[in-house]
Amino acid sequence: MRRFLWLPIVVLAGCGGTNTNDGAQAYNRSGSYAETPIAPGVSGYANEILAVSAFINAAEVKEAAGVNRVINGLKKLPIIPKRVFLLGATATNAEWWKKPLEDAKISVVPVVGTTAEGWDKVVKTLGVGKLLSNGPKDGGVNADGLQADQTKLSSQFVAEGIRFVVVNTDTPLKADKPGSVPALWLKGTVEAAKENTVVVGWRSLTALGEKDETPVIADAGALGKATKVVAWVSSSAVAPLAKKVLDKGPVSLAVGGGIGEDKLLHVGLIEVKKDGTLTARVAKLSDTSLATTVLEASLWAPAPKVAPLAAKPAQPAAPIKK
Helix, strand or coil, X not given: CCCCCCCCCCCCCCCCCECCCCCCEECCCCCCCCCCECXXXXXXXXXXXXXXXXXXXXXXXXXXXXXXXXXHHHHCCCCCCXXXXXXXXXXXXXXXXXXXXXXXXXXXXXXECCCCCCHHHHHHHHCCCCCCCCCCCCCCCCCCCECCCCCCCCEEEEECCEEEEEXXXXXXXCCCCCCCCCHHHHHHHHHHCCCEEEEECCCCCCCCCCCCCCHHHXXXXXXXXXXXXXXXXXXXXXXXXXXXXXCCCCEEEEECCCCCCCCCCEEEEEEEECCCCEEEEEEECCCCCCCEEEEEEEEECCCCCCCCCCCCCCCCCCCCCC
């Protein structure tokens, strides 16, 4: 496996530290980036990236030609993502993304936007029927008050040691309103997770925050305080975000909005490093130059490995006094 070296990026100490320079450090290799050994006697490097997942606001890609520009931009990343989450997937744009992603050998996970119209076609076009098959149902015990089955609109799976929970953030409930989620299903799912968990939905954490009546986001304990949720990923139409919105809870990673006059697409990236560290980035993509990092947040890092103390040599027994 190739090791990629990057320009140094300053990350504030603690979970959720951010670097918000719009000047943007280049997201590429550099001889000035020091490789950090995992531990004495252990092969490999702690900061070696094993896998990357990318999150794209597909609703902001308005034509099929734009998909190819995005794929070309992803290919300029140091490590091409293993999977792409399409936030705001529709029956139309699913057709645009299908072949370019297949050609790039990138897996796809669609995320429903503000309407689920034609969602069965999205699932069929992208071939994700098995992946999206374990969401909440409207039959039997239905404490969330679902109006319709959500089996293929909300779902969860584990990849590279991360549990991804995909949520329809406009779930039709009996007491319906925009921004509704299957709150009890989501709460039970994240509380049962044994892995570090990333929750993905269309609407943002701030839109479903403490000032909103939607219960699951207002209750920080459901997504961060007592669970392993490390990030909430959502779309953005204005500006990207990678920081903690609530003091207690996950990092909010909002993607899609343009910064400055170039209006280039911003993708979210979650990286899994060899020592288990998780990092979230928002990268500005271009199909003609290297991607640049505009925001970064530290999600989770394992406790440092401490070398065991060497056993003290046995001391000779003191002579017995007569």
